[in-house]
Amino acid sequence: MTMSCISCLFKLIKRLSILVLIISIVLPLLYGSINHRYIILRLFHSALSIKHSFIEDHARPNLSSDYRAFEDILRMKPLLKRTAEEDPTAILKRIRTGSSMTNIVPKPQLCNITKEVFEHNGHSVDTFWVDNHQNKFQRHADHIIIYFHGGAYLFGDIQSEFSIRTREREKEIKDFRLQWS
Amino acid sequence: MGDSAGGGLSLLVTQALIKQQLPLPRGLVLLSPWTDISSSGESHVRNVNTEVVLTMYERDWIIQRLLGSNHGQIPPDDPRYSPLFGSFAGFPPMFINVGTAEILEDDSRRVHTKAREAGVDVTFEAGEHLMHIYPVFFHYFPEARRTLDNIHQWIDNVFQIKN
Numbered sequence: 001m002t003m004s005c006i007s008c009l010f011k012l013i014k015r016l017s018i019l020v021l022i023i024s025i026v027l028p029l030l031y032g033s034i035n036h037r038y039i040i041l042r043l044f045h046s047a048l049s050i051k052h053s054f055i056e057d058h059a060r061p062n063l064s065s066d067y068r069a070f071e072d073i074l075r076m077k078p079l080l081k082r083t084a085e086e087d088p089t090a091i092l093k094r095i096r097t098g099s100s101m102t103n104i105v106p107k108p109q110l111c112n113i114t115k116e117v118f119e120h121n122g123h124s125v126d127t128f129w130v131d132n133h134q135n136k137f138q139r140h141a142d143h144i145i146i147y148f149h150g151g152a153y154l155f156g157d158i159q160s161e162f163s164i165r166t167r168e169r170e171k172e173i174k175d176f177r178l179q180w181s
Numbered sequence: 182m183g184d185s186a187g188g189g190l191s192l193l194v195t196q197a198l199i200k201q202q203l204p205l206p207r208g209l210v211l212l213s214p215w216t217d218i219s220s221s222g223e224s225h226v227r228n229v230n231t232e233v234v235l236t237m238y239e240r241d242w243i244i245q246r247l248l249g250s251n252h253g254q255i256p257p258d259d260p261r262y263s264p265l266f267g268s269f270a271g272f273p274p275m276f277i278n279v280g281t282a283e284i285l286e287d288d289s290r291r292v293h294t295k296a297r298e299a300g301v302d303v304t305f306e307a308g309e310h311l312m313h314i315y316p317v318f319f320h321y322f323p324e325a326r327r328t329l330d331n332i333h334q335w336i337d338n339v340f341q342i343k344n
Contacts, residue, residue, distance in 0.1 A: 045321055060310045066322035074233040143340055150185025152243050
């Protein structure tokens with residue numbers, strides 16, 4: 001009796017670990033990322049989308065349930081959080097070192113980013129070549145997009161800013177270049 | 182191309198290039214550009230409850246940091262900081278995108294109006310009820326993907342026309 005219980009437990013553990021293994025392979029493939037925070041966010045978003053597909057928004061009938069789910073998440077967990085006591089410099093520092101945007105829009109696995117520093121008149125600017133088609137990359141192509149990223153001129157960096165450019169890149173724009181603002 | 186402050190910077194750079202008679206880009210794509218740091222747009226009041234991205238908007242503090250120690254002497258409509266108050270004459274074609282739930286909605290609408298009056302070829306796409314820089318979140322909802330597709334098509338056209 002005890003033996004059969006133990007073997008039953010073993011079987012269960014075996015099946016569970018196979019399930020965990022499958023999930024840990026399938027989900028990153030499905031979402032194209034191994035960033036677990038991003039995957040959890042996508043799963044949470046999908047669940048909320050299902051909820052929203054049953055709720056009508058009469059004031060805004062044009063919005064998809066996917067959009068409303070994402071908006072819900074931002075309201076629950078704002079991109080830029082602050083507490084009343086925190087002083088602005090501390091907030092800025094926290095945002096600069098934080099990675100909230102990277103977890104929302106992570107870098108695609110195969111995207112290639114190369115840094116290049118330009119100097120002129122004693123000023124220097126860090127720029128990044130963003131290429132999501134490694135084999136076809138032509139730095140000296142005459143179709144280049146210069147991207148100035150946002151962040152109130154105070155925060156944001158290459159870690160938080162490549163997602164949208166790489167999507168454009170995927171769509172065969174000849175060359176792609178990202179520049180700090 | 183640029184989003185938010187990067188959109189404002191794209192406009193400032195283009196205005197500087199025109200002033201110095203340097204070669205211009207073939208086109209500008211602006212996502213929710215921040216064009217008026219004096220925040221004179223009515224959307225700052227109108228959309229305060231629908232804004233979900235710029236929730237920590239320490240406006241006065243940020244602007245003081247931007248303008249430096251002599252911020253008291255700089256007029257709020259100085260075109261060196263707010264491209265909205267500069268000139269749009271001679272601009273290349275522009276694609277401006279903004280969400281109508283944003284506090285920065287009027288930053289885009291007013292640039293659109295001024296640029297059109299200056300004879301610039303402007304394509305304006307307003308995402309109804311959508312948030313600040315919404316195309317950035319294309320993984321999550323189709324509204325973002327649709328706008329990105331439109332931008333992609335627009336860029337393709339701009340490249341083709343000049344070739």
